[in-house]
Amino acid sequence: VVATETIYPHVPQQRWDEALAVLGKLAARHKVELVAIGNGTASRETDKLAAELIAKFPDLKLTKVMVSEAGASVYSASAYASSELPDLDVSIRGAVSIARRLQDPLAELVKIDPKSIGVGQYQHDLSEVKLSRSLDAVVEDCVNGVGVDVNTASAPLLTRVSGIGAGLAENIVAHRDLHGPFRSRKGLKEVPRLGAKAFEQCAGFLRIPAGDDPLDASSVHPEAYPVVRQILSTTGGDLSSLIGNTTALRSLRPEQFVTETFGLPTVTDILAELEKPGRDPRPAFKTATFADGVEKLGDLKPGMTLEGVVTNVAAFGAFVDIGVHQDGLVHVSALSKTFVKDPRDVVKSGDVVKVKVLEVDIPRKRISLTLRLDDELPTPGQPSQPGGRRDNNRGGGRPQQQARTNNNSRRDNNRTDNAAAGSMAEALRRAGFKG
Numbered sequence: 001v002v003a004t005e006t007i008y009p010h011v012p013q014q015r016w017d018e019a020l021a022v023l024g025k026l027a028a029r030h031k032v033e034l035v036a037i038g039n040g041t042a043s044r045e046t047d048k049l050a051a052e053l054i055a056k057f058p059d060l061k062l063t064k065v066m067v068s069e070a071g072a073s074v075y076s077a078s079a080y081a082s083s084e085l086p087d088l089d090v091s092i093r094g095a096v097s098i099a100r101r102l103q104d105p106l107a108e109l110v111k112i113d114p115k116s117i118g119v120g121q122y123q124h125d126l127s128e129v130k131l132s133r134s135l136d137a138v139v140e141d142c143v144n145g146v147g148v149d150v151n152t153a154s155a156p157l158l159t160r161v162s163g164i165g166a167g168l169a170e171n172i173v174a175h176r177d178l179h180g181p182f183r184s185r186k187g188l189k190e191v192p193r194l195g196a197k198a199f200e201q202c203a204g205f206l207r208i209p210a211g212d213d214p215l216d217a218s219s220v221h222p223e224a225y226p227v228v229r230q231i232l233s234t235t236g237g238d239l240s241s242l243i244g245n246t247t248a249l250r251s252l253r254p255e256q257f258v259t260e261t262f263g264l265p266t267v268t269d270i271l272a273e274l275e276k277p278g279r280d281p282r283p284a285f286k287t288a289t290f291a292d293g294v295e296k297l298g299d300l301k302p303g304m305t306l307e308g309v310v311t312n313v314a315a316f317g318a319f320v321d322i323g324v325h326q327d328g329l330v331h332v333s334a335l336s337k338t339f340v341k342d343p344r345d346v347v348k349s350g351d352v353v354k355v356k357v358l359e360v361d362i363p364r365k366r367i368s369l370t371l372r373l374d375d376e377l378p379t380p381g382q383p384s385q386p387g388g389r390r391d392n393n394r395g396g397g398r399p400q401q402q403a404r405t406n407n408n409s410r411r412d413n414n415r416t417d418n419a420a421a422g423s424m425a426e427a428l429r430r431a432g433f434k435g
Contacts (some may be wrong), residue, residue: 313348
């Protein structure tokens with residue numbers, strides 16, 4: 001954190017011009033390129049301020065991005081935040097967390113208990129132990145899948161790496177602070193309490209960019225380096241000329257390098273990694289562009305087509321943030337033109353989607369949306385079906401004709417039952433029984 005300022009552009013002080021001047025000076029002095037805006041209180045008003053800042057200072061070439069601030073307050077008041085940013089106010093720590101989420105979301109979110117981010121429907125009905133175990137497993141899968149730069153990673157991030165616990169993570173950070181950046185994966189063996197077994201488990205997930213060995217920046221495990229040396233002896237070149245050489249690597253037959261220790265799948269993965277060493281498996285970062293002038297519920301009108309971000313997915317549909325401080329609901333029946341069994345098959349949290357506004361209920365703060373942009377709007381005064389659908393053949397619903405047929409069948413069955421009951425009564429009367 002190189003500089004902090006507090007501005008008051010909104011009510012009650014409304015020092016708008018002063019805020020613009022302060023932000024302009026900060027951006028110019030520190031060569032800022034991105035402006036991260038938390039999506040909480042006054043986010044659209046702040047977004048408008050950032051838009052005016054970009055227009056007023058075009059030479060700065062700024063870009064503004066809306067960032068989820070879920071759990072930011074939990075981090076800012078945590079013991080780790082106090083140790084990491086001891087001289088900053090709690091509100092400033094929250095701002096720092098929001099900015100870091102834009103730089104590297106995974107590295108920042110691991111500092112927060114996953115339950116504090118909000119994991120969906122019925123979260124508090126589940127066993128806390130089982131939920132925590134499942135959430136921790138998902139976080140660890142993500143961290144290990146992406147990989148960790150051992151020279152910049154925080155202790156909470158290192159803790160999520162396979163084979164590294166909280167104590168060992170602190171030892172790695174302390175060793176790095178004392179002796180400087182690691183130059184190779186071999187240097188990890190000098191860390192106190194990092195034994196052979198721990199090294200075997202964690203080494204493949206720890207990256208060292210610009211180190212002594214180019215392979216240390218890849219996901220190739222040190223135990224598999226002999227396979228790479230064998231490949232080099234076959235191709236006759238050096239490592240720098242082989243890495244990233246797609247043509248040369250794809251001309252090789254993985255079967256040639258299979259050994260008792262390394263099977264065909266492992267060799268295939270090694271060749272794929274050499275094509276793009278250290279690549280980030282995460283997809284390209286996308287953000288929704290909220291419509292100008294649509295900042296509160298009252299600005300919404302049925303028929304509007306807006307861009308938004310999926311914030312949560314439940315069994316009955318998906319919630320979408322469209323920039324009005326209140327998420328709208330896309331009912332499961334309005335997610336697709338075909339039958340949807342599970343909404344998670346269509347969308348997931350973080351997806352950028354285009355939606356159409358079907359209905360807006362301001363008193364109850366409810367917004368009905370649809371992903372099917374050709375859906376008709378509900379007729380005024382007519383009760384809306386979930387998801388805003390007006391026809392009877394909704395996702396998972398049954399066609400009107402089928403419903404009529406079933407109703408007719410039930411009426412026919414009732415007539416048959418009544419007739420049978422009447423015949424039985426007549427037979428008993430003739431036999432001498434009196435009702």
